[in-house]
Amino acid sequence: MRRNVLLADVAIAVVAAIIILTISPGLAVAAMIAIVVLATSAISFRREARRQRRGSSRGRRGSRR
Numbered sequence: 001m002r003r004n005v006l007l008a009d010v011a012i013a014v015v016a017a018i019i020i021l022t023i024s025p026g027l028a029v030a031a032m033i034a035i036v037v038l039a040t041s042a043i044s045f046r047r048e049a050r051r052q053r054r055g056s057s058r059g060r061r062g063s064r065r
Contacts, residue, residue, distance in 0.1 A: 017034075024030045 020030050020033055021027075024033070
């Protein structure tokens with residue numbers, strides 16, 4: 001199931017990239033949009049990774065008791 005979600009995300013990203021490149025007045029604008037999207041994705045990924053690490057460390061502490 002996780003693979004299907006990944007394929008759907010890739011398909012959405014490709015369609016969005018084609019639309020942005022078609023609509024935007026130049027590649028510089030499309031590049032700026034891409035940088036903003038990548039930065040937002042990186043921040044979201046980092047937050048999720050921190051949450052997972054904190055959650056797994058809490059589970060370890062509870063199992064020591």
